[in-house]
Amino acid sequence: MKHRSIHTAVVLVLVTALVSTPAIATAATPTVRSVDSTDLSDPDEFERWLDETMADQLERHHVPGAAVVVVDDGDILLAKGYGYADLESQRPVVANETVFSIGSTGKLVTWTAVMQGVEDGRLELDRDVNDYLSDSAVSIPATYPEPITLEHLGTHSAGFEDTLDGMVVDEPGKIRPTEEILAEHRPARVRPPGEFVAYSNYGTALAGHVLAEQYDTSFIEYVDGRIFTPLEMDDTTYAQPLPTRLEPRRAIGYTYQNGDYRAHPPLIWTLPPEGGSFRTTGTDMGRFMLAHLNEGTYGSERILEAESVEDMHRRHFTKSRDVPELNGMAYGFIEMDRNGERIVGHWGDTPRFKSLLALFPERDVGLFVVYNAPGGAPARFELLEAFTDRYYPRSDAPLVDPSSGAADRTEALTGDYRSLTISESSWQRILGVTTRTYTVGAINDGYLTTSRLGEGTRRWVERKPGVYEAVGGDEILVFRFDEDGRATHLFQGAFGPATYERVPWYESLTVLQSVLATGVIGFVSVLLLWLGAPLWQRVRDRTAPTRRERLARGLLGVVSLLWLVVLMIFLLALLNLNAEVASPSLALQAGKILRYVALVGTAGSVVATGFVWRDGYWNTGLRVHYMGATLLALLVAWQLYLLRVLPL
Structure with missing residues (x-):
């Protein structure tokens, strides 16, 4: 608990000091009734349980609406909406009508x-993707001897850095062809393929482009004809804005702030x-889901052979x-096994x-479940x-007590572990760095x-050396x-793709937060001294500083102001990340210039520090403050x- 309390306190300081990140909703422990094993043979009982569960969730997590669909034994057991798709009009969520954005859960369509394409003989999972891009502006550099394949892309093990560049724009008219975006915003290859799992949006988009290239069509046209039409997914679309017939049924997205949506x-x-x-919908x-559970068929239509589904x-x-x-990675599907049950799926x-x-x-x-907050x-x-x-x-009882010698082994594991799904x-x-550590x-x-920022502290007990189980739960580390x-x-x-x-x-995070928070305090103190020095001299009738003293003090004041401005700009950019990715603001563009000006000024302050001590400017306390x-x-520049x- 000590680590968590320190972490939370420092984050709050950093928010005030212009160097933190947006708050993320803290995960709460679910309220689940302890019951004996049952099955889904009683739909009425299941619906009563689900109604109770969803009502509790929407209230606790401040979500206006949700839709839930459960399929069982080849049929839809239940499809039901909860709460509101539009609070202003009080339009309720209807499972077969309300249109939701589901994010990366839609990737399962891409991998299907x-x-x-593999079934048709157009694609091979173990072939270099560059072989499919000979007529495309997109290409993958030979950073490592091993080529990237569709197998790597489907398991998120291609070795790309993470990036959001090119993923969103301000308005539909600015959407460009997928090929152009993939070519212009190709992320760096930062590790050999097949080594580690690190979730990649770019990798999935690249796979979709490879498919489109081989069929000489657009990805959207392909899935419309080969997946949506045979499955009667008539209310599913990639169109932006939504088609006129669907717009009135669109679920509104909400955030909950200060008691209001x-x-x-x-x-x-x-x-x-x-x-x-x-x-x-x-x-x-x-x-x-029914097609994937029924060996690739839905009604009289088949979208995959049984072997391909398997x-x-x-x-x-x-x-x-x-x-x-x-849990690891299936192909496109994420393993979510729990309680000894085989579970595969995706979230978005x-x-x-x-x-x-x-x-x-x-x-x-x-x-399947989707929420609008x-x-x-x-x-x-x-x-x-x-x-x-x-x-x-x-079937077995959760672990409660650590095994002998666990204390010594546990101490050796402490520290920060950062997701490889990160920009390099x-x-x-x-x-x-701030949300995936x-x-x-x-x-x-x-x-x-x-x-982790946005999650409560969790406790784990050793199952065996190097393997830990959540106290009272089924999750493992x-x-x-x-x-x-x-x-x-x-x-x-539980988190397969990471x-x-x-x-x-x-x-x-402790060093990062400490350096940035201390730096902000230090810079503010310099500005206070900078602005207050003339008044202090007048009140105390001090001798006016020499020109070199004024230059040294002014240089550090400008440097302090510049670093504060840079921190403010990048904090605001992070708070408005989607907008900055879609169209970088003038402030962000200015910040990218000012960061180097601040760095040059910092180098000048280092030189000035030597003169401050050599020539004995001011008193000892002020010289120490200047040097500090x-x-x-320098430390802030290092952390940035x-x-x-501050890329160099």
């Missing part, structure tokens, strides 16, 4: 289409295969051979909409857990704790070690370099 206009997404512009997604649902990437129960996030699709292939059961992010996983615990409960070359790295701590005779036995990577069982890498102490402020400027706010 790719598998159709705020409505937001839809974002304009540019890369259809990655799912941002995918909009659909609950029942349309129910038909998609191949998509099987594991393609294992993150830990020593811990096979750790846009700023206001949160969705999840989960298939239980061995049970012939599927669950950020609170849906924790709510969707709570629903999956509650559903699984109720209908397919765990742009200021967007701030987002990944787990701080691991040790408490009470061998228990482990983890905390798995650590990977190097040849010397040092923990290097962390994997979270790898967390241990970072050195100087890149930890200059040192803080690590964040790529």
Whole structure:
């Protein structure tokens, strides 16, 4: 708990000091009734349970509306809307009418289409994707000897850095062809393919483009004809803005602030295969689930052969051979196994909409849920857990006490572990560093704790060396070690498409937050002295400073002001990330120039510090303050370099 309290306090300081990130809704522990195992044979009982569960979720997580669809044994068991799609008009959510944005859950359509290409003989999963791009402006550089294949793209193991560039625009008229965007905003290859899982929107969009190239059509036209039409997904579209017939049924996206809901206009997404512009109804997604659970068929239509469906649902990437129960990646599908049940699916996030699709292939059961507010992010996983615990409960008892020697082993695991899904070359790295870093701590005779911005502190108990289980739960953490036995990577069982890498102490959140917060305080103190010095001299009848003294003091004052302005600009850019990605503001463009001016000024302050001490400017206290402020400027520049706010 100590790590979490320090972390939270520092984050609040940083928000005030212009260097923090937007708040993220804290995940709450779901309220789930303890019941004996049951099944789905009683639809009325299931609906009563779901009604109660959803009412609780919408209230606790401040979500106006949601849609839920459950399929079982080849049919839609239940499709129901909860709450409101539009609060102003009091329009309710209707599962077969309300059109939701479902984000990356729509990627499953892309990977289904790719598998159709494999069936047709147009594509091969183990072939270099460059072989399919000979007539395209898109190409993948030979950064590593190993080529990137569709297998790598479908398991998010291609080795790309993360980037949001090119994914959103201000208005539909600015949407450009997918080929142009992929060519212009290609992310760097930062690790060999097949080494680690690191979620990539670009990788999915690239796969969709490869498919379109091979069929000499657009991706949208392909999936309309080969997936949406045969599955009767008549209310599913990538069109932006929505077609006239669907616009009146569009769910409004909301955020909850100060006791009120705020409505937001839809974002304009540019890369259809990655799912941002995918909009659909609950029942349309129910038909998609039924096709995947019925060996590729829906009614008299077949979209995939049974072997292809099985191949998509099987594991393609294992993150830990020593811990096979750790969830990995199927093809396009994310493994979500829980309570010994085989579960594959996907979830999706846009700023206001949160969705999840989960298939239980061995049970012939599927669950889809979508919410129209950020609170849906924790709510969707709570629903999956509650559903699984109720209908397919765990057979063994959860662990409670650590094993012998766990305390010593746990201490060696403490530190910060950062997701590999992060930018390595742009200021967007701030987002990944601040929101995708787990701080691991040790408490009470061998228990482990983890905390992350937006999540509460969780406690873990050792199952075996390097493998930890959530106290009272089913989730696991798995650590990977190097040849010397040092923990290097962390994997979270429920989060298949991510790898967390241990970072050195100087890149930890504690150091980052401490340096930036102290730097802000130091810069403000310089400005106060800078502005107050003339008044102080007049009141105390001090001798006027020499020209060199004024220059030295003025230089550090300008440097302090510049760093504060740079921090403010990039904080505001982070708070308005989607808008800045769509169309960088003049402020952000100015900030990119000012950061280098501030760096040059900092170098000048280092030189000036030498003169301050050599020539004995002012008294000892002021000289120490000058030197300390200059040192803080250097440390802030160093941390901003690590964040790529100051790329060199």
